[in-house]
Amino acid sequence: MAEKTFNLTRDMLDHTFADLVTPDREKLLTCIQCGTCTASCPTAYAMDYTPRQLWRLIQLGLKEEVLTSNSFWLCTACYLCTLRCLRGIACTETMSTLKRMAVSMGMEKLSSSARFYEAFRDTVRRHGRLHEVELMATFFGRAKRLGAMGYTRLGFTLWRKGKVSLDASAVNIRGLDQIEAIYRKVEELEAKP
Numbered sequence: 001m002a003e004k005t006f007n008l009t010r011d012m013l014d015h016t017f018a019d020l021v022t023p024d025r026e027k028l029l030t031c032i033q034c035g036t037c038t039a040s041c042p043t044a045y046a047m048d049y050t051p052r053q054l055w056r057l058i059q060l061g062l063k064e065e066v067l068t069s070n071s072f073w074l075c076t077a078c079y080l081c082t083l084r085c086l087r088g089i090a091c092t093e094t095m096s097t098l099k100r101m102a103v104s105m106g107m108e109k110l111s112s113s114a115r116f117y118e119a120f121r122d123t124v125r126r127h128g129r130l131h132e133v134e135l136m137a138t139f140f141g142r143a144k145r146l147g148a149m150g151y152t153r154l155g156f157t158l159w160r161k162g163k164v165s166l167d168a169s170a171v172n173i174r175g176l177d178q179i180e181a182i183y184r185k186v187e188e189l190e191a192k193p
């Protein structure tokens with residue numbers, strides 16, 4: 001992405017932010033900006049801020065800038081950055097915490113990646129596994145994105161070759177009640193303070 005400059009003011013900086021998002025603030029402060037995490041990250045190319053840049057923003061306490069970025073939503077939790085960081089910084093865990101924080105603060109509404117996660121979660125809840133057509137229809141509907149038409153041809157080709165089904169119930173697994181019980185348990189745990 002293009003370089004961005006900030007005119008920093010006290011109001012923009014939240015020095016408690018690093019404490020909240022990473023399990024070891026002191027370690028995060030030792031980041032030497034070597035960029036190994038970014039070079040290892042398979043999705044860094046699409047992020048607003050690369051992992052290296054994100055740690056610097058967190059160090060400074062630029063909370064809003066971090067939470068409104070798409071960077072952590074694109075993290076696939078592959079753990080390469082964490083494994084390769086020479087300072088032992090818990091990069092992946094920090095990415096996961098940022099996702100949870102953005103949701104709890106309502107900031108995920110800005111992110112179409114969050115809508116994709118939601119659509120995936122709800123589709124698997126309904127069927128026990130993925131139904132691709134339903135996933136994409138739900139995602140485009142919730143994200144209010146007009147790009148769905150661009151996938152019509154691909155969807156038709158996949159359907160013609162028997163790779164996807166239009167009948168969502170056809171993918172249902174047995175024991176859907178157990179899947180539902182798992183989801184409810186997670187919701188119960190997440191609701192705990």
Ligand code: SF4
Pocket residue numbers: 030031032033034035036037038051052055084085086087088089091
């Ligand atoms: S690999 Fe570690 S030290 Fe290097 S930029 Fe990334 S977080 Fe910082």
Ligand code: SF4
Pocket residue numbers: 037040041042043044051074075076077078079080081082091092095
């Ligand atoms: S865990 Fe996330 S941030 Fe780290 S390398 Fe993998 S995708 Fe990138």
